[in-house]
Structures are given as C-alpha cells and as structure tokens.
Amino acid sequence: MFGRRPDDAVEKLRRGCDREELRADGTTAAVIDASFTVEPGQIFVVMGLSGSGKSTLLRMLNGLLEPTAGHVRFDGQDLTELSDRELRQVRSKKISMVFQHFALFPHRSVLENAAYGLEVQGVPRAEREKRATEALELAGLAGWEKSWPDELSGGMQQRVGLARALATDADLLLMDESFSALDPLIRRDMQDQLIELQDKLKKTIVFITHDLNEAMRLGDQIAVMRDGRIVQTGSAEDILVRPANDYVASFTQDVDRSRVLTAASVMDTDVRGDEAGCGCPTATSGTPFGELCAISARVSHPVAVVDTVNGERRLVGVVPRQRLIGSLGDEQGDPAPCDSPRAGGEKVAARA
Numbered sequence: 001m002f003g004r005r006p007d008d009a010v011e012k013l014r015r016g017c018d019r020e021e022l023r024a025d026g027t028t029a030a031v032i033d034a035s036f037t038v039e040p041g042q043i044f045v046v047m048g049l050s051g052s053g054k055s056t057l058l059r060m061l062n063g064l065l066e067p068t069a070g071h072v073r074f075d076g077q078d079l080t081e082l083s084d085r086e087l088r089q090v091r092s093k094k095i096s097m098v099f100q101h102f103a104l105f106p107h108r109s110v111l112e113n114a115a116y117g118l119e120v121q122g123v124p125r126a127e128r129e130k131r132a133t134e135a136l137e138l139a140g141l142a143g144w145e146k147s148w149p150d151e152l153s154g155g156m157q158q159r160v161g162l163a164r165a166l167a168t169d170a171d172l173l174l175m176d177e178s179f180s181a182l183d184p185l186i187r188r189d190m191q192d193q194l195i196e197l198q199d200k201l202k203k204t205i206v207f208i209t210h211d212l213n214e215a216m217r218l219g220d221q222i223a224v225m226r227d228g229r230i231v232q233t234g235s236a237e238d239i240l241v242r243p244a245n246d247y248v249a250s251f252t253q254d255v256d257r258s259r260v261l262t263a264a265s266v267m268d269t270d271v272r273g274d275e276a277g278c279g280c281p282t283a284t285s286g287t288p289f290g291e292l293c294a295i296s297a298r299v300s301h302p303v304a305v306v307d308t309v310n311g312e313r314r315l316v317g318v319v320p321r322q323r324l325i326g327s328l329g330d331e332q333g334d335p336a337p338c339d340s341p342r343a344g345g346e347k348v349a350a351r352a
Ligand SMILES: Nc1ncnc2c1ncn2[C@@H]1O[C@H](COP(=O)(O)OP(=O)(O)OP(=O)(O)O)[C@@H](O)[C@H]1O
Pocket: 002, 003, 028, 029, 030, 048, 049, 050, 051, 052, 053, 054, 055, 056, 057, 210
C-alpha cells in the first residue's frame, strides 16, 4: 500500500473494498494478494501493463520496499523480519538487480563499472577485477574492459549492467524491464544470451516485462498481473492454450503460437493401444511445434506422440495434420469434413 494509513487500507480490502475506492481515499493498493513461489534455477516472469504493480512486487522481493501485509521468504529467511543491516547483507551478497536504464558511472571504465557491486561488498581490487572480467566475458563484452561507458551502444551498456549483477555471484537476479529500452534485434539477442547464461549458471531469475512475447520466450513460469493482482500463473503454453480469462486471452492474440506450442497441447489424446510401431518417426509430448510439422510432412498418417514412462514407451496421443494447421489459427476441435464438389473444385484450381 502506498499513501495514507496503509494498515487501514489493508483492512478495507479484506472487507471487500476495491482498488478504486481506496484510491479515492488517497491510498494506492499497488500489489494485492500476490502469492507465488519461484523455484531455484527458474526464470520467473512477471508480465503486466504499466501500473499493474510489477516494479513494486520486485522491490518487495529484495526488501527495498516492505510489504504492508504478508511475507517474502527467500532461501529459508523471511525478509520481512530481518533488521536493516541483515537485509543489506542479503541484498549485497545474494540478490542482484538489473534495471531498465542501467545507470553506469560515466567516469569509470567498463571494468570498474562491472566491479562496482563487489567494491560495495569490500572485495579486494585484484579479486574484483578478476571476477568482473569473467562476468564481462559472460555478458559478451570481452575486450571492452578499458572502454568508457559513452563509447558503448545502449545494448552494450545494458550488458555491463548484466555483468555487474553476474559479478557479485548472487543466486537471485531481479530484472526490471531490463531489455525494454533496446532495439528489437538487440533485445532478442539479449534474451538469447540470458537463456544461454541461465543454462550455464543456473541462477534464479525474476524478470519483469510488459511484453508477452518476451515473457513467453524467457519464462519457465509466467505470472500475469492486472491492477495489482496476479490473474494467472503458468507456463507459456498454459497461458496460451488455457488463458484464465478474457483479459489474459486478449494478450495472447499477437503471440506467435508456433514458438510456444508443443505436441502436448495439440495432440488428440483419445488413443488406445500400444505404440503403433510402423517404424515412422514419432514425437514426444514436449516436441516443439516446428519439429512436429517437419515430422508430419514425412509421414502419411497422423504423427504418433510417444512418451517414455517408467522406462516403457507409451503412445499418449496422435496429431492429425488438420490439428496442426488448426492450432496455429487457434482452432480447438477437428474441422468437419467437407464433401462439396465446389470446394473440391477450388482445391484443384488452387493446386493448378
Ligand atoms: N513510491 C510510490 N508512491 C506512491 N505510489 C506508487 C509508488 N510506486 C508505485 N506507486 C503506484 O503503485 C502502482 C503500481 O506501480 P508500479 O510501479 O509497481 O507499476 P509497474 O507495473 O511497474 O508499471 P510500469 O510498467 O509503468 O513500470 C501505480 O499505481 C503507481 O502509481
């Protein structure tokens, strides 16, 4: 809660008061009932429009803001119960933050900028320069250590921010719209790099964005926020295939479905019996859509989806070609067959 008498406002919310009524009283309920768990090694994305409460949520995760009510548990500790000194320790050693416009010190070299977090921790110069050099290399900036920030492009400056966060060796990275100010191509490049880094370093990342495509590229789990509340938490595929409400569905319209869907969400599960065993290529539940299309083009029948459960190969579904095409256009069921000669004629004409 921001504003006057926050505790009263919490009470009012509990009694059913809504956000607008509180605002009329001069209080902003920035984050309401937002409960979620981030597993170690996950990229957890929080997605929502401007003002939905994302940054406030993130600042509570590193203790920069104290929740009016509720708890933030990190690595066995309740951050809301730590003293200021303990909290500063956690923040400098275990949590790093990367902002949208990363403020670099203009009169310090790239290396000194990347080493800043370590300097704050009191790490000796030789050690911090070594670690910062490694972090710059991870962020794709090897060779730029001696440059000045104004010699770097916006994307590269953002990488220095990322390197600073990586250099401290924190387990948890909090990234608030870290790529939003970048050109689309550079942004995509940074997303790829983050995924690559994550594979290598196994950090836990909470990433804020207002772009669902970015959320779906990066997120193992995605929480969609609206007016301070989390309206859905799920994988990219959950959100695309099973949106919790019309609001979430409205976001998914511009998403490239072929990048998100897997065999599991397009297959027909009404199958019986064992694996067909005709020797044709098969898919698994996790086969990405593009690969599924390639398999479908190589077989004359529906693609068999075969998973290995307890060491045993089991047929879990089939994907007819119409399903593949229909699912790209958000078609759920199987299309009704059309025997009209006219339609057939058009098909021939189209082929001709
Ligand atoms: N320090 C503050 N004092 C008062 N109100 C605040 C403060 N910070 C945020 N708010 C309010 O809390 C609500 C949520 O803001 P927040 O910055 O968390 O949104 P956001 O989702 O990060 O938006 P954006 O995408 O624009 O960054 C907004 O209504 C905002 O006006």
